[in-house]
Amino acid sequence: MGNRKFKIYRGDNTKGELVDYNCDITEGMVVLDAMHRIQADDANDMACRWNCKAGKCGSCSVEINGRPKLACMTRMNEYSPDETIMITPLKAFPIIKDTVTDVSWNYKQNKKIKPFSPVQNKKNTEKGLVMQQVDVERTQHFRKCIECYLCQNVCHVIRDQGAQDKFVGPRFMIRLASLEMHPMDDADRIPAIKEDHGSGMCNITRCCTEVCPEDIQITDDGIIPLKERVVDRYFDPVMILFRKIFKK
Amino acid sequence: MLDISGIRQIEFDVLVIGAGGAGLCAAITATKESKKVGLICKSLLGKAHTVMAEGGMAASLGNVDKRDHWKIHFRDTMRGGKMLNVWRMAELHARHAADRVRELEQWGAVFDRTKEGLINQRNFGGHRYPRLAHVGDRTGLEMIRTLQDYGIHKDIDIHMECTALDILKDESGKVAGVVCMYRETGEFIIFKTKSLILATGGGGKAWEITSNSWEYTGDGYAMAYEAGAELMDLEFNQFHPTGMVWPPSVRGILVTEGVRGEGGILRNSEGKRFMFDYIPEKFKNETADTEEEAARWLAGDKDARRPPELLTRDVVARAINAEVKAGRGSKHGGAYLDIATRRSAEDIKKKLPSMYHQFKVLAELDITKESMEVGPTCHYFMGGIRVEADTTMSTVEGLFACGECAAGMHGANRLGGNSLSDLLVFGNLAGTGASNYAKQLGAVPKFNEEDAKKIIRNATSILNREEGGNPYLLHEDLQKNMQNNVGIIRTDSELQEGIQNIENLKEKNKNVKANGSSQFNPGWHEALAMRNLLITSEAVARAAHLRTESRGAHTRDDFRDESEEWYQYNIISKKGEDGNMQVIKERRKDPNPELERIANATLEDLEAEVAEERKS
Incomplete structure (x- = not known):
């Protein structure tokens, strides 16, 4: 050669x-x-x-x-x-x-994310958590991430706009998605995803997905569903009415 | 003059060196009992070698085959280790592995599931039942990410890209701290600590063909040795049977045993499935002797015996080596590993996705269509720092060790899957052991300042020298020497030559020179690692020379059988009064009779006993 x-x-x-x-x-x-x-x-x-x-x-x-x-x-x-x-x-x-x-900024983002908190119910047994394969596959898909930060590197919000203080970036959006879609996780991260982690900043250019060496569908399977969950919580008029009536 | 007061100092109760599975687990556990816990790692957090573990972690959960029990896991481990394991360590491991795996799940690990929704378990070499909790073929990544994401929310002071240089002690010989260097800036720092846990992994980078990364330079062995601790059984270096062999640039990269666990078979250039010819006497009763029986086993017949491809790693590695030597090797000097004709393309991509990806990109080969070429690659150290089983304390007060850098758990050969569970079990014990020690100690011992100065001067002299040898080329010379003279098959004359070469390289290393500044300088880092690699290599070669038998991963061409006599002994390496390495044989302690009985029981008897226990 x-x-x-x-x-x-x-x-x-x-x-x-x-x-x-x-x-x-x-x-x-x-x-x-x-x-x-x-x-x-x-x-x-x-x-x-x-x-x-x-x-x-x-x-x-x-x-x-x-x-x-x-x-x-x-x-x-x-x-x-x-x-x-x-x-x-x-x-x-x-x-x-x-x-x-210097990729230390990424480590700081991770620390802001509420960690896994297992549900304490009858599916949390002494033999471990009871979950079906089909129900963990989405979470497993995100957990293939090797933290190479290539997605963070190409994210326009981080690379071009320099808005590191407003958005955690694609890597941590899929970390959030992996937790939110874990069938046995108990924590609520939706308010934080909207406010602290900046889900609204992503404008779905899919550059992150394109560079992912693990072929994780970062945008379609991770970020968009999280955006939808935020919208359902905060902007769905029916849900707003429902919450008002039932004071939830 | 160097002034120690000008160097930053931080104080800990428990400090852990190494952030792979064992180190993270030890640090997390230590936070339960200790206030000030520190963790330093040579790479970024989450990049340690654990990430490369593929197949899974062995634990007798009994989720796939209910007959499994810690006693059977213990028996498998002892037999795999050719009975040289420290009995108590193998017992602790087998007893606690299942709890630790379930704990990892509570911390966030998402294992593959059984139909009942429990943690799925796969077959692996030397394990009687499907025993390995796994996530496809990326179990190590799952483990390290889980521990990392859990650990960052514990109160651990983490210092990344920080290299430990040497251990400091007080006048009475207790551990007092460690001198470190930040790779980014080259700044020195002294961590004072009541107890120190080494979780530094192995030293496979001493060989040319290895599955290990640059980090694996035997730092823990060398630092412990310099601090006066005893090393044990370093002659047992596991050559994993299946590393990639082609193209040359990827030679040595691991191909998971999971390929064989999922039904993969080995063939020679004549197309013959040769492992049937290499079944050791000891395993004849438990191994299939026809392809037909092996096929039944794969189909799930519980009465069928295991295929010979799933014999222990030492056996398979030697078999491939022998086939190549007999002229029946694959095109590039290995054996053919075939999964393509055994499982559907869809299954392969599902169960072995990273293998599929690795071969596709690095070798331009589709493993769902073609056979892989594989051969032995230096993979793991069974030997290491001698520790007390329950506390993991070494022979130096306040110095602890766990994971690959500790000796004893795996004897003469490690079973696949026992490493990840080892990290969890002994990481946990080390965290507790080191905390308990720190608590009873009171104040942090006062380190000897002259020692600290000497460590720093030794490190900076590599940069300050006017001229000297290239550390990379010195490293390449060492790797060639270990590959050729202290490899998978060993002889007296080659080992003697190997030792002599190491002596020469030690002399050359005194004049090694790193160009450039102290800021993120890999040449300097390489030169600093050379001392550790040389101590490790010397201990390996001398122990290998002394042990005149073949046992497990240590194969002597001039002493081909296991010897009853050598079964009685461990080999201990230690720094002598004169500064030279002392390597001696030391009689093993008598085993606990109950453990001895379990290890030597027939499988039928033990299975009946366990079944009886369950009923009552």
Whole structure:
């Protein structure tokens, strides 16, 4: 497969540049392999995050030729042999160094979410929770999330509008959805989803769904149903009347 | 001059190093009894190696086969470990695993369900019954996310991307703290603590072909060793039989045992299902000897015996190795693992989605249509830091260890699925043990300042050197050495060569140099990890050289059988007075007679006994 050209961002949040590298590519190599080879041979101090190298941990998120991707699951043969591969950090987060960004904001969002609280009823038995497979599948679908934050990175609200204080972002909307749709969860998060987590901010462009490496239907299965639940609670005239009458 | 007062210090009752399943579980448990609990991890939270566990966690819930019982789980574990397990640890694990799994469900884990709506369980190698609670083939992700999302609402002070360098002690030899470094800034910090729990995982990154990530550099072993703790049975390194072998860049990445649990079979280049030829005497009575019986078992016939593909990992790994050596390997030097002709495409995608995805993207292969190529990959350390079973305290006062970095639970070979339940059971015991120790201690012991200075100077000298070796290339040399000389099949001469090479690499490592600044500098991090990898590798190679028998995952070509004599011994590695590694054999304690009886009972007798117990 021969020798290939790379341009990799080197620098921090204040200053940096794209630096040229070359790397010999063998069959089956992914972009992360090339980054490691460059690191070992030519750029010992080049920062990059990675762990599992199999698309399971979501550490190696970068932008490759401008597209958000997991470096470990992006094969070199996806690009034509004469194409220069450009690797830059996720744009939505502050750069720490090279391709490594400060994603701590995401951890703060997670902490704001009311955690799972199991119902105490006859289906919570000493043998565990009694739930049918069909009823947990939606929640399991969301729980495939590997927290790579690619969806957060492309979300317009976060990336372009910088409204980090108004919206938790797609990753945490599906975390909320996984809890709300858990058949044995007792907590009510609808008011928080509307007010604190900012469900109204999403305008359904589906960019998050498009980049999800786990193929989670973030928008259609997660965000839209949550928006509907908020609407049912706060804006459905019949429900408003019902609540007034029954003082619920 | 380095002034310690200029370095930030934080004080804890219990501090945990490592945020995989064991570390998170220990920290969560510690918050029940201790006020100030800390947790540090080398990566971001939720990225630890636990996330890569696929198949499931073993516990005798009895949801799929009601005949299961902790005693049978215990018997399976001991037999899988070739009876070298610490009896009490295997007992604690088998007794408590089911409660811990149900607790995880209350904390938010969403396991696959049975028809009755309970936690579903799948078959795995060496387990008598379907025993592994699972979520498709991403059980580790489910576990770590559950613990993470639960743990962040407990009062735990979490420090991410923070590397522990070495342990501090007071004058009497008690643990007093640990010196750490934030990877982002390169800033040093001293965590003072009454008790310290190591949950640092293994050291598979010493080998070339491994399922382990960069984090697995034996940090816990090396720090404990330097602090004077005893390491035990490090010669037992599990080579998982099924790692990817092609393309070269993904060599070693894990292919879950769940493929075989779901009915996958192994074939050689002649198309022969070869595992029938490799059934050990000890397991003959419990393993199918025809394809017809194996097929009946897969169809759910409870009287049929298990297919030989589900023998323990050491047996399957050696079999694949032997087939390749005999010239019957797959195209790229492995064996063919076939699930495509065994289950429908729909079933495969449902039960093994991440395997489907992994092969599709990384190998451009559709596992619903073609066979995978697989071969052994360094996966897990059975040995580790020697601990007391009930408290998990090491031989150093105040130093605890749980999870993969602790020794004893798995003996000479670990059963698949016993690792995740180990993390829960012993993470929990460590949290309690360390809390109890901290409570009776009173004040935080005062650490030796000279030691702290020395640790920091050693770390910075790597950056300050004018010139020196490239740490990445040194690491590659070590990996080649371990792969070639301390691999799956071992001999006296190769091990001696391996030890000599490690000695040479230790010398070279004294002059390793990292370029650039201290800010997020992987070259520096790599150089810091080299010391740990070298201590770990030396302990492995020396113990492997000393144990002149084949048992479980430790295979000596020059001593091919299990020896009655060696059954009596553990191998202990410890830092000697002269600074050199001492490796000695130490006689095991006599087992509790009741546990010994259970482990040696025939399956029929034990099943009858358990059934009788249930009636009364």
